[in-house]
Amino acid sequence: MVGLFESQWLGGTVPLKNRIVMPPMTRTRTSDGDVPNALMATYYGQRAGAGLIVAEVADVAPSSNGYAMTPGIYTEAQLRGWRLVTDEVHRKGGTMFSQMWHVGRMAHPSLMPNGEAPWGVTEQPAENSDVFAHDADGKLGYMRAGTPRRLETEEVSALVGTFAQAFANARQAGFDGVELHAANGYLLEQFMNSVLNTRTDRYGGGSVEDRTRFLMEVVDAAVRELGPGRVGVRLSPFGYFNSMPVDTLAEETLLYVSQQLGQRGVAYIHLVYELMPAGNMETAEFKKHHIDHAVLAKVRTAFPGAIIWCGGFTSREEAESALDTRLVDLIAFGRPYIANPDLAERLKHGWPLAVADRSTYYTRRGEVGYTDFPAYSTGSARGAA
Known part of the structure; x- marks a missing residue:
C-alpha cells in the first residue's frame, strides 16, 4: 500500500514531504499590471503543507493574456511579486512550481496588445467558449473568445524563445521548477489536436511528430534552463474543454508525448481526468472521470517519471x-484547497473539510473567500461537510 503521506523525490532532484499536490487554480487576486502581491503570498504560504504547490497559471507574454487579472511572469514588477510568494512558501517549508501557458485562441481582443486578434494554430475560433475580458464599455465579464489569426511558422518558433525567457524568469523569481500547461484547450494543446491543427508546415497536424513539435521545443527549452528534474507537463487527453474537437488520435498522441517526455527527463506528467463542457470555469459542471487503467498503464510504461x-x-x-x-504517484486536490489551507493535516487526521462559497472563487474582494479560512486546529471548520 502506498501512503498519501509518504515522501518522494521528484525527478530525483526535488524532495516532496508527501504525495499531495495543490494544482494550479486561477483566483484573480493580482494587483494592477497582473502583478502577484503580498495577499497572494499569504494565500500560498497558508497551503505550504502540500508536498508540491503548482502556482496559478502565469502568462509568458502580453499576447498570452486570455483572462483578466491572471498573473504574468514577464515584467520586473511581476517577478518581484512572485518572489514574495515563493519566499513565503519556502519559509513555511513548501515546494512550488510555476505553471506557464499561452492561451492561443482562448483570448479576446480587449486583452490583447493593441486590441489585436488572438493567436491561433489556425483561424478556427473556439465557437462555444467564453473568456473573462472587457466588453465595449470596459466592463469585465464573460464573453465569447475572439476569432484568432493563424500564427506564421516563424512566429511559432519565436514563441519558443518567449517561453525560454519565462523559464529564466521563473528561476529568478525563486520557483523550484516549472509546469507547462499543455491541457484544457490552450495553445500547446491546440497544436497537438489532429482535428484542429490543419497546418501544413513543420508544426502541422499531418503527423504526430509535427503536431507535437511545438511542445517538444518548449520542453527542451525548459530542460536547458532548469534541468530535467524540475520540469513537468500538464495534459488533458480525451478532454473537450474550450471547444476542443474530439480527436480519434488522442491516445496515439498521448503515448507518443509520454515517451518523448520520458526521453527528455521530464520530472512528471500531470494528467487532468475531469470532463468539462465547452463553457467557462465559472459555470461549467465538473464531472469525475474514472481513469481508463488500460490507457494509464500504457502511459506508465512509456514514461519513467512521476504521474500526478x-x-x-x-x-x-x-x-x-x-x-x-x-499507476500514479501523486494526487492533486483542487477545490478542497480553496477552503482548507491546512488540507494535508485535515486529510491526515480525518478532520472535516470546509466548503468555499463558489461566488468568491474569482472576485476582487481581497481576503474574503481567499485567505480568511481558519486552520482546523485554530478555529472552527466553517461550512464543514
Whole structure:
C-alpha cells in the first residue's frame, strides 16, 4: 500500500514531504499590471503543507493574456511579486512550481496588445467558449473568445524563445521548477489536436511528430534552463474543454508525448481526468472521470517519471485507492484547497473539510473567500461537510 503521506523525490532532484499536490487554480487576486502581491503570498504560504504547490497559471507574454487579472511572469514588477510568494512558501517549508501557458485562441481582443486578434494554430475560433475580458464599455465579464489569426511558422518558433525567457524568469523569481500547461484547450494543446491543427508546415497536424513539435521545443527549452528534474507537463487527453474537437488520435498522441517526455527527463506528467463542457470555469459542471487503467498503464510504461492525477479527489480514501494501483504517484486536490489551507493535516487526521462559497472563487474582494479560512486546529471548520 502506498501512503498519501509518504515522501518522494521528484525527478530525483526535488524532495516532496508527501504525495499531495495543490494544482494550479486561477483566483484573480493580482494587483494592477497582473502583478502577484503580498495577499497572494499569504494565500500560498497558508497551503505550504502540500508536498508540491503548482502556482496559478502565469502568462509568458502580453499576447498570452486570455483572462483578466491572471498573473504574468514577464515584467520586473511581476517577478518581484512572485518572489514574495515563493519566499513565503519556502519559509513555511513548501515546494512550488510555476505553471506557464499561452492561451492561443482562448483570448479576446480587449486583452490583447493593441486590441489585436488572438493567436491561433489556425483561424478556427473556439465557437462555444467564453473568456473573462472587457466588453465595449470596459466592463469585465464573460464573453465569447475572439476569432484568432493563424500564427506564421516563424512566429511559432519565436514563441519558443518567449517561453525560454519565462523559464529564466521563473528561476529568478525563486520557483523550484516549472509546469507547462499543455491541457484544457490552450495553445500547446491546440497544436497537438489532429482535428484542429490543419497546418501544413513543420508544426502541422499531418503527423504526430509535427503536431507535437511545438511542445517538444518548449520542453527542451525548459530542460536547458532548469534541468530535467524540475520540469513537468500538464495534459488533458480525451478532454473537450474550450471547444476542443474530439480527436480519434488522442491516445496515439498521448503515448507518443509520454515517451518523448520520458526521453527528455521530464520530472512528471500531470494528467487532468475531469470532463468539462465547452463553457467557462465559472459555470461549467465538473464531472469525475474514472481513469481508463488500460490507457494509464500504457502511459506508465512509456514514461519513467512521476504521474500526478487530478480528477476531483475529495478524501484520503479516494487518493490512496488511486495510489494503490501503482499507476500514479501523486494526487492533486483542487477545490478542497480553496477552503482548507491546512488540507494535508485535515486529510491526515480525518478532520472535516470546509466548503468555499463558489461566488468568491474569482472576485476582487481581497481576503474574503481567499485567505480568511481558519486552520482546523485554530478555529472552527466553517461550512464543514
